[in-house]
Amino acid sequence: MPIQFENVSVRFGEAVVLHDISLELRERRIGLIGNNGSGKSTLARLINGLILPTAGRVSVDDLDTQTHAQEIRRRVGFVFQNADAQIVMPTVAEDVAFGPKAHGLPPDVATARGAAALQRFGLDTFRERACFTLSGGEKQALALAGVMALDPAWIVFDEPTTMLDRKRAKQAMAAINGLSQNVIVVTHHVELLGNFERVIVLDGGKVVCDDTPAKAITYYVENFT
Amino acid sequence: MTIGVYVPGASALHRASPGVKLIGLAAFAVCLSLTTNLALLAALAVGLLLVWGSADLGWQRLISSLTLLKWILVVMFVFQFLSGGLLAATELMLTICALVSAAALVSFTTRTDDMLETLQYAFSAFARFGLNPNTVAFALVFVIRLVPFVATVGREAIEARLARGGGRNPIPALVPMVIRLMRETDTLSEALVARGFARP
Numbered sequence: 560m561p562i563q564f565e566n567v568s569v570r571f572g573e574a575v576v577l578h579d580i581s582l583e584l585r586e587r588r589i590g591l592i593g594n595n596g597s598g599k600s601t602l603a604r605l606i607n608g609l610i611l612p613t614a615g616r617v618s619v620d621d622l623d624t625q626t627h628a629q630e631i632r633r634r635v636g637f638v639f640q641n642a643d644a645q646i647v648m649p650t651v652a653e654d655v656a657f658g659p660k661a662h663g664l665p666p667d668v669a670t671a672r673g674a675a676a677l678q679r680f681g682l683d684t685f686r687e688r689a690c691f692t693l694s695g696g697e698k699q700a701l702a703l704a705g706v707m708a709l710d711p712a713w714i715v716f717d718e719p720t721t722m723l724d725r726k727r728a729k730q731a732m733a734a735i736n737g738l739s740q741n742v743i744v745v746t747h748h749v750e751l752l753g754n755f756e757r758v759i760v761l762d763g764g765k766v767v768c769d770d771t772p773a774k775a776i777t778y779y780v781e782n783f784t
Numbered sequence: 785m786t787i788g789v790y791v792p793g794a795s796a797l798h799r800a801s802p803g804v805k806l807i808g809l810a811a812f813a814v815c816l817s818l819t820t821n822l823a824l825l826a827a828l829a830v831g832l833l834l835v836w837g838s839a840d841l842g843w844q845r846l847i848s849s850l851t852l853l854k855w856i857l858v859v860m861f862v863f864q865f866l867s868g869g870l871l872a873a874t875e876l877m878l879t880i881c882a883l884v885s886a887a888a889l890v891s892f893t894t895r896t897d898d899m900l901e902t903l904q905y906a907f908s909a910f911a912r913f914g915l916n917p918n919t920v921a922f923a924l925v926f927v928i929r930l931v932p933f934v935a936t937v938g939r940e941a942i943e944a945r946l947a948r949g950g951g952r953n954p955i956p957a958l959v960p961m962v963i964r965l966m967r968e969t970d971t972l973s974e975a976l977v978a979r980g981f982a983r984p
Contacts, residue, residue, distance in 0.1 A: 607978055629982055637978040644971040647979065649789040649929050653896050661980030666897075689789040691932040705979065 561585035562606055562635075562713065567615035569601055569764075576601045578764045580615070584743065588736070590752035590772065591745045593761035594783050602761065603715045603745045607637045619713070633662050636706030636740075640718040642698035643691075651677065651693070651701060652686040658709045669708075676704040696727060703734070716744045720751060749776045789928065790895050797839045797893045802902040805890045812886050816879050822871065825878045832882055832889070841892050849888040850881055852935060855954060857881075891928055900925045922981070937964055 562584040569577040577598045591599045604610040605617045608628030617624045619631045639645045648654035656673035660666060677683045680700040685693065693701060699719075706714055716735060720728035732751040735742055744752065752758055758775035760768035760783075768778040792798075797805070812828070819825050836846055850857075857877060865873040891899075903921035911917055941961035942954055950956060 604974075609974055609978055629980065632978060632980055639971070639975055639978075641971065643933075644968065645975045645979070647926070647929060647972065647976055647981075649896050656897075657981075658979040661982075687790070687792045689932070690929075691936070709980070 563618045565616045567612045570613045576764050586756040587741050588755040589743045590755045590758040592779055597761040598764040599745045599761045603717050607635050634712050636711035636714040638716045640721055642702040645702040646690045651688050655705050655708050672708045676708040680704045713741045718745055720748050791892045793840050795839045802894045802898045809890050829882045896925055
């Protein structure tokens with residue numbers, strides 16, 4: 560089932576951040592681009608129920624984010640720009656098992672899921688390490704492992720490459736492309752979206768282009784850079 | 785330096801149940817607060833050092849835990865010295881150092897998950913009064929996660945001041961530090977919700 564935005568608007572006080580957005584997202588690889596303040600991060604947060612719409616409806620698998628946010632968060636993982644902000648427990652093993660436990664899985668199942676996710680990202684030897692002693696790249700891997708431990712159907716990445724150099728940004732995108740989940744990536748690095756299926760351009764809280772990467776990126780570069 | 789974070793080990797303290805350690809910590813804190821005799825305080829502190837030694841944590845961790853408090857200790861010592869004299873100031877320093885070391889000892893030898901489980905059980909008795917035991921327990925345990933985070937933000941605030949030609953005095957760095965902490969705390973709370981920690 561897709562993610563649906565039906566006439567969604569978001570206001571923060573007097574400011575209209577998103578205006579009457581209607582979208583149906585079902586492709587496996589979707590990019591969201593736009594300049595600062597265009598509303599792309601707000602749009603991404605709506606999917607996970609981190610922000611609720613002021614008007615309209617956002618649904619995932621036909622579950623409304625207004626009423627089923629917790630269930631939706633199990634189906635939609637969210638990876639933040641700053642991995643440090645996503646790490647909530649002191650040690651690696653505890654952090655990766657945090658999500659499954661918070662969603663009510665039995666502790667042994669949560670721990671097993673966490674261990675499997677750590678192994679997948681090459682972090683299994685760091686199990687007892689304090690999270691804040693990890694390198695930047697390791698923290699990013701841990702943040703992703705923490706999301707993967709829930710085995711979500713969708714993963715939203717909010718500017719995953721902004722704090723990385725070009726080499727690491729390419730590595731991160733290769734890792735994202737290798738995921739079996741449906742992926743939505745918010746980014747300024749449009750060149751990394753070349754092999755995506757769909758790219759949406761936002762400006763002033765509105766969708767101004769929704770097309771293939773080639774066409775959408777060309778539109779963005781010509782009009783906003 | 786891994787302040788407050790569990791250090792794997794096989795000592796008797798590592799194996800002891802978190803509940804026993806927390807009760808022991810509370811009892812130790814009560815003893816410290818009731819004792820005004822310097823010799824007795826010193827005896828309690830020596831006892832604590834012996835337990836620390838048996839936990840195989842290394843002395844550097846103890847020093848690091850106390851170093852983190854150096855400015856607070858200096859301010860409190862000066863204040864107490866001026867108002868109560870050298871003996872009172874020494875007693876206060878000994879009490880605070882012993883208490884912080886005891887708390888560090890418990891957190892270094894207890895897995896956060898085990899601590900969380902114990903606190904949830906302890907607070908479950910208050911659920912009938914509307915208290916959410918999971919939220920309260922998590923808030924207490926989350927402090928451990930925040931210690932290195934606050935230390936990093938504080939260090940960066942002082943470095944930023946130095947880079948702009950300011951001195952090493954940490955007081956003027958407090959305002960930018962608090963502002964940044966508030967902003968980062970917002971992000972952390974958003975991450976908690978995103979990862980399934982339900983809004984109360």
